[in-house]
Amino acid sequence: MRTENQKAWFFVLPVLALVAFNALVPMMTVVNYSVQETFGNNQFFWEGLGWFEQILRSDRFQAALGRQFLFTFLILIIEVPLGIIVALSMPRKGFWVPVCLVLMALPMLIPWNVVGSMWNIFTLPKIGLMGYFLNDVLGINYDMTQQPLSAWITVIVMDVWHWTSLVVLLCYAGLVSIPDAYYQAAKIDGASPWSVFRYIQLPKMKTVLTIAILLRFMDSFNIYTEPFVLTGGGPGNSTTLLSIDLVKIALGQFDLGPAAAMSLIYFAITLLVSWVFYTLMTKDDAQ
Amino acid sequence: MAQINLSNLKHSYMPAPKGPEDYALKEIDVTWRDGGAYALLGPSGCGKSTLLNIISGLLTPSEGQILFDDRDVTALPPDQRNIAQVFQFPVIYDTMTVGENLAFPLKNRGVDAATIKRRVDEIAEMLDVTDMLNTRASGLSPDNKQKISMGRGLVRDDVNAVMFDEPLTVIDPHLKWKLRSKLKELHQRVKATMIYVTHDQTEALTFADEVVVMQEGEVVQIGTPVELFERPQHTFVGHFIGSPGMNVLPCEVKGDRAVFEGHEVMLEGPTRGDGGRTDLGIRPEYVGFGETGIPAQVTKVSDIGRHYVVSAMVGNTALKAVAEHNAPNLGSHVFLQFKPEQSRVYRDGWIATEERAQ
Numbered sequence: 001m002r003t004e005n006q007k008a009w010f011f012v013l014p015v016l017a018l019v020a021f022n023a024l025v026p027m028m029t030v031v032n033y034s035v036q037e038t039f040g041n042n043q044f045f046w047e048g049l050g051w052f053e054q055i056l057r058s059d060r061f062q063a064a065l066g067r068q069f070l071f072t073f074l075i076l077i078i079e080v081p082l083g084i085i086v087a088l089s090m091p092r093k094g095f096w097v098p099v100c101l102v103l104m105a106l107p108m109l110i111p112w113n114v115v116g117s118m119w120n121i122f123t124l125p126k127i128g129l130m131g132y133f134l135n136d137v138l139g140i141n142y143d144m145t146q147q148p149l150s151a152w153i154t155v156i157v158m159d160v161w162h163w164t165s166l167v168v169l170l171c172y173a174g175l176v177s178i179p180d181a182y183y184q185a186a187k188i189d190g191a192s193p194w195s196v197f198r199y200i201q202l203p204k205m206k207t208v209l210t211i212a213i214l215l216r217f218m219d220s221f222n223i224y225t226e227p228f229v230l231t232g233g234g235p236g237n238s239t240t241l242l243s244i245d246l247v248k249i250a251l252g253q254f255d256l257g258p259a260a261a262m263s264l265i266y267f268a269i270t271l272l273v274s275w276v277f278y279t280l281m282t283k284d285d286a287q
Numbered sequence: 288m289a290q291i292n293l294s295n296l297k298h299s300y301m302p303a304p305k306g307p308e309d310y311a312l313k314e315i316d317v318t319w320r321d322g323g324a325y326a327l328l329g330p331s332g333c334g335k336s337t338l339l340n341i342i343s344g345l346l347t348p349s350e351g352q353i354l355f356d357d358r359d360v361t362a363l364p365p366d367q368r369n370i371a372q373v374f375q376f377p378v379i380y381d382t383m384t385v386g387e388n389l390a391f392p393l394k395n396r397g398v399d400a401a402t403i404k405r406r407v408d409e410i411a412e413m414l415d416v417t418d419m420l421n422t423r424a425s426g427l428s429p430d431n432k433q434k435i436s437m438g439r440g441l442v443r444d445d446v447n448a449v450m451f452d453e454p455l456t457v458i459d460p461h462l463k464w465k466l467r468s469k470l471k472e473l474h475q476r477v478k479a480t481m482i483y484v485t486h487d488q489t490e491a492l493t494f495a496d497e498v499v500v501m502q503e504g505e506v507v508q509i510g511t512p513v514e515l516f517e518r519p520q521h522t523f524v525g526h527f528i529g530s531p532g533m534n535v536l537p538c539e540v541k542g543d544r545a546v547f548e549g550h551e552v553m554l555e556g557p558t559r560g561d562g563g564r565t566d567l568g569i570r571p572e573y574v575g576f577g578e579t580g581i582p583a584q585v586t587k588v589s590d591i592g593r594h595y596v597v598s599a600m601v602g603n604t605a606l607k608a609v610a611e612h613n614a615p616n617l618g619s620h621v622f623l624q625f626k627p628e629q630s631r632v633y634r635d636g637w638i639a640t641e642e643r644a645q
Contacts, residue, residue, distance in 0.1 A: 181375070184365070184372065185436065188392075189392040190395035192395065195395065199382060200380065203381045203382045204381075
């Protein structure tokens, strides 16, 4: 016998109201802007899907999107393996465990704009410690304010410095949950270190790794503060990622319509890629 | 296949052990015959898992030697000792199929594909898992997982010994019995030396030809299940094995008799040594009821199905007796009779009476 009871819905209502006020309603205003044109005076003219078409066709958007994908790809390909390696080499027990954990957590505790400022000062060619060291001691021509490549390297290194810890901590949590018996059995079975990683550690880390990759994808795809403070999108447009470009259009040029359309496209891409990632990574479990 | 010899084995988890209390294993000298089924029995923390890990090579002992036949393996890593170990919680490789799990130890040793297939099929047939060979191992029930981890040990035909570290802990009670008889059957088929660690006396006594009883890092008695039951060498063995355990009653020794709460009790034979603390040990099964004997008052009667367990007070000492039928009433006054050939004196825990020549 199953008794149907709809009362539970009432308990969800307060949350629904809260979410509506802080997410759905603002979101709908964006949708509203994205299909209209305004010249001020609170007067709006119907534009249809025009802004969407304009954004999707524009070279500027396509370039920013390309940079964004390249950035996220590089971040994932560096931070995920690096995070796994660091997690594997951290001690399992003893005095150094809390020390390592605190050291790992430190970069993540620093506010994002502070990270940007830190790296800006650190890498400035004449006065920054790293900038000075590279140019004047090692003789490498490095200037992130002038050279696109230097700027890219700096932005990537900064993000790796800031966020690899997240992957490390998640993987570490997965690793310490493996009972000793697994390692002992592997020893007895004569497994090589690679087999231990491939058949014991990696499968046990899979769930947390999925979360780590998803979080790193979303955060790096939506990144704004750190590169904005570090390079401001320059030199030229070389480090103008999607969110930086979006802010330029919305608040710099005050083109509310195109900015709204771009926001929605941006959001849709993030959602779609996250969904694809998640589906692919959890596909095996369904069997 | 090998005979396993442990000589003067000691182990401490501390870097600089001082007294005997710092040792998890205090001085172990045991010989395990090739092809035997042994159980290591003792309460949690008595050192039995430590001993097992030393034999398998996961731990290196602080002192002493381990010999497989005549080869000293003390310094060898686990994979070179050709031993198999089954752990408390089933260890399986989640991403592999059952077949791949079974083949894994052989693959790691570079065995050729045809041999691997033959061995895996053989073992699968032995364990009744042939129909699961192609399923993912992660979805199996705990008892099947435990079978697979057992299989990974048996699949190598050069296995010296298979060790079990409380392998039935996570198995449902009704499957425990099945898996236990499977184990027994496997032992008869593969004839490898098997060492089974447990704190459950039923598991130990049903599995093993010989049981090693341990307490606080020491071996207190090695014997067949019958020997352990009939003639415990230490009060600990008497108390730990049997349900309920042996009565251990403070007494004084007077010639070839023990005096317990002012009553003289005939013993199995003459008593050795003197001094120390003396106790009278007798199993509840050998305490009978009669018209005469030691007066006692019944404080509790538990019906445990096959028989009754009667708790009684003699003076200020509580003891237990087993009544097959006609259990006395609660509170009634009864007379207890101790079977002389099963009444023994223990001095400082160790047996002090000698068996009378038959």
